[in-house]
Amino acid sequence: MFDVIFRSLSEGQSVLPSRGMHALPLQMASRLSEGTIHLNTRVSTVDGANVTLASGESITARAVVVATDGPTASSLLGIPVVESRKVGCVYFSADAPPTKEKYVVLDGTGNGPVLNVAVISNVAPSYAPADKHLIVAALPGVTDGDLEAMSRKQLRSWWGPQVDDWKHLRTYIIEHGGPVQKPPFSPRQRVDLGNGLFVCGDHRDTGSIQGAMFSGRRCGEAVVRSLA
Template sequence: MDADVLVVGAGLAGLRCARVLHDAGHEVVVLEAADAVGGRIRTDRVDGFLVDRGFQLLNPAYPAVRRWVDVDALGLQGFGAGVAAVTESGTAVLGHPMRAPGLLPGTARTALAHPREVAAVLRWAAPLLRPRGRTRLSEVLAGRADVGRAEALDRAGLDGLLRRVVDRFLAGVLLEDDGSTADRFALLLAWMFARGVPSLPVDGMQALPEQLAAPLGDRVRIGHRVEGVTGATVTAADRTWTARQVVVATDGPRARELAGIEVPATKGVVTTWWSATDAPSSDLLHVDARRDPRGPLVNAAVVSRAAPSYAPPGRHLMQGSALLGPGRVTDEAVVRRHAGDLLGVDPTRWEVVARHEVPDALPAQPAPYSATRPVRVGELVVCGDHRDTGSIQGALVSGQRAAEAVLAALR
């Protein structure tokens, strides 16, 4: 027997699971097919730039992050607490009134010009505004109609500019623009955005899984692709491993292959990164809030304004992200024009740094909404954000749940 527990996959869920089991005194081996830890969270270094594989942000307000991550050690660099929405008449800036006081005048002008829409936003977000005492937000949301976010916004009477801002901001977060995500999950994410400023670590997003992996040392074996899992036996390309318990900690499609389980559909994104010698001074996320968007991007940003470590001295780094799917346009020239349009600059002299297509970036979270799925599947334990919520929070929590299931079995 090679270990007490074999964990297949060194993403956030697998690393959290392995760490809990290791701290409990069990011998754990993590097998990872890639050449580094992180799963879908990876950072490439290209000519002095840091480019994450897909535009990702870390929200330090996530409870699992606050509890299990040394946030200070990551050296987080925060984006502005707001959004710049491009409209037919210019760019409207909306910011958090407490976290972005400098954006308050622009936010107030937009709100005063659309009072009916503001009231509708407040109706939609009412569960986030009510005093809860010791009642958890998830319990408050349990009484909410279990519908998709588009239907929930319709019920609240939200339309016009603010509807487009909410829709297009969430499209970049949820990786869908049809409003199919469960409203309860969308509200949970909105609550997290209100409580924390999405940020980037000074060494790139991969610094997060690397921090989780560090205490495990050589128990994490990279470059070991698993070809099959049967009971307590794992077949890799070079050898067969055995253990008292096996945890499949991969993304949804791979978990389906290895464990034969049902998993949610996945949503994809393509992110293009450009460099330039000059860039707008904005550290906000930019979205297209026009009635007829002029391109495929769900968002664009000057990443180096928020996270200077992502670009070498004298250069700036921009990103534009578009959804993947049948019939969607992701041609570089098209997304470049749209990114320049959203940022208000001429992009013709931008240079492509990298382009990442991530077809299985997030699991779908449609209504009816289920925050958790079983981690125990027959003889196996399975974890990943497809077992919980499609987020960093969900990945970490699923890893914790998987470890607890393993500990119960080993006892």
């Protein structure tokens, strides 16, 4: 898994949508007819091309795609469980960036709790006001305690007292930060489950946004073939 991600980062390009990650689903939604998207609608069961909502309503379609985190997909479809890894993320605003480079800065000691940091506004200036810089610290597997204080203490050893002047914006606990993919690593899990039922997500390929999008593309192509 490390080799795949490291190769992708070193040989490919890492980008961010200028309008935020929210721009990705908005772009997809813009191509759909009005009234086809139902938000805040929980699904209770999936049986082939039949979907039953928590309200009791039943929907039948030519194809059903389950695009969720691994544990939810397993619960709905009965496929082998792929556990999720929790991640803590702490966001700061700063008057000056700790680095002007477009890097993902790694914790070389491996001690953490912060394992990587990025100055997001170096990559996408639209993510911060003109006179500010957006910094995010990621703490994989760390969700308990004062994450802001833990992050400041560690990053102070990297960049000195300037860290004390950073403004804490928000701390997020992401329940499904990524799938647990331990050796033996087996990407390209099947997305066509038969009988008009499909599944996609980073848990079917690699634990990354790239993996999620690649899985979605594979799944979409499989749906098109099945309906041809």
